[in-house]
Amino acid sequence: MRDRLTLSMRASHLLALIFVAAALALAAIGAASGDTFYLRLGTEALIFAGLALSVDLLLGYSGALSLGQALYFGIGAYVSALTLLKVPSFWLAMAAAGGVTLVASILGGLIANRVRGVYFALITFGLAQVVAKVVYNTRELGASDGMIGIPVIEIGFGPVSVSAGNPVGFFLIVLAIIMGLYGLTAYLLDTPFGRVLTALKANEKRVPFLGYSVWRARMFSYVLAGLIAGLSGALYPMLRGFVSPELMFFATSGNAVISVILGGVGTLIGAIYGSVLLVVLKSIIGSWTEHHLIVIGLIFMICVMFLPKGLVGFIRPRIEERLLAGAREPAAPSFTSAQLEPGSAKP
């Protein structure tokens, strides 16, 4: 069955493939030239892309703007750091970060999902700020300095292992994890459950009269988003060797929202493109002027004015047209004539 939302998702997948191909090519160039700086910058961009992905899941699909998604990113980072300081195991750190963010996002969801719209944004903002301040003032967690000296770990896959200190190796691992999270989210959004989220964004008041629990759907998407943010955050101390309360601050949450808007709300892959774009812009403009935030603010405003659907939001409809044209060919194997009436084809 030809389905507009499935088609959009397919267009996103195509852009995801292009992204992975470009990332692999850049990794190869980086490895060949012995680069460290850009590979590690790229890895950081990917880690923040995971945070942006979780923001887009909430904002682009269920229609809930979270201004405090860095809370779960930060919790993931701190739990990962604490675990690695005790036991330098990648898998244990990921499992611990996942478990704790799961619990934290259930608690946060119970609070935040009592309200909608701008109040949801304010509650998520408030929750993140409160926890960030607590961390900022807790000596056991390094207080305002954060925690340093997190060991460089070996990431074992059965017989082989890759060092997190290896710029290319760790870049590839992070790329695989973030694209895995993208794949999982994209899959879920194209299931009946995912469509309930889309329906929430389109007309939340109608949803209960179709027999779906609004609360349950919102809760599930919130917890899933928290988990994605937490797992992404868990990678951060492995890359940088430290964590600091700034990871939970509004600037981090805000950057994720900006990434999503730059890349295109409700496109998923746009969050990843947007995040990479933002990190690259910051790095390039930051090397020219210390007032780089002003320049980024201007770019953001120009983007909102002239590309209100973001980069991917602008490009994706064109890809959809192509995919649709391809599907309309009579030889296309996956469509039967009964499913694709010629009369309903778009002009």
Place this chain on the structure above:
Amino acid sequence: MTGPVLEIRDLGIAFGGLKAVDRVSFNAQRNRITTVIGPNGAGKSTLFNLISGALKPKSGQLLIDGVDMTGASPARTKAAGLSRSFQITNLFFELTVAENLRMAAQVLEPKARAFLPLGRSIRALAKTREMLDRFQLGHKRDELAGNLSHGDQRRLEIAVCLASEPKILLLDEPTQGMSHADTADTAKLVRELSKDVSVLLIEHDIGLVMDLSDHVVVMHQGRKLAEGPPAVVRADPAVQAAYFGHH
């Protein structure tokens, strides 16, 4: 099952001092068209909101197919087999016609399919196609619901309600704002529907009501004024004074 599909006993709600619905009782019989009429402000839509779970009653009892559903949430009354439309068209305007129907039909699938690919929901997809054909919306399946004409939107609204195979269908002024031709079509449609689903209707067009209904409930200032077959209700002097007298 032979009892009434919907039993309403002394149902009531007040907003401040105003008794919007004041101890209303009636039954809706299986596979019949029961119509609620009354002047503006009589409490018809509020009654629908009480029945569908949008509002919680302060008093009384509500049974759907013999099961007590008093104060249940909209999702629960929906699961009990009650589907409702809205006086003001209430669709997913940013989604396609087909997706609006598929969303509604998805409840026919087992819960476990919620996390499987859409294509696995065979029953929901078949139901979607059936509804597109039955309501002659097939050629508009990929249009956004928001881009349809008013008449098509009203028809889609009924189709959405029906896609979940309800036992009872609540239609809140389905012909509201429709042309004469569309109104006649809708009347025909509702009569057809009542072969396999019980219909509870709010309607303003008196000609249509008398023509279509098996049973009429007249409301006035929150109370039930009279009920009975159309001819009996029409002859009732109290009804004539309160309702027909104004026309």
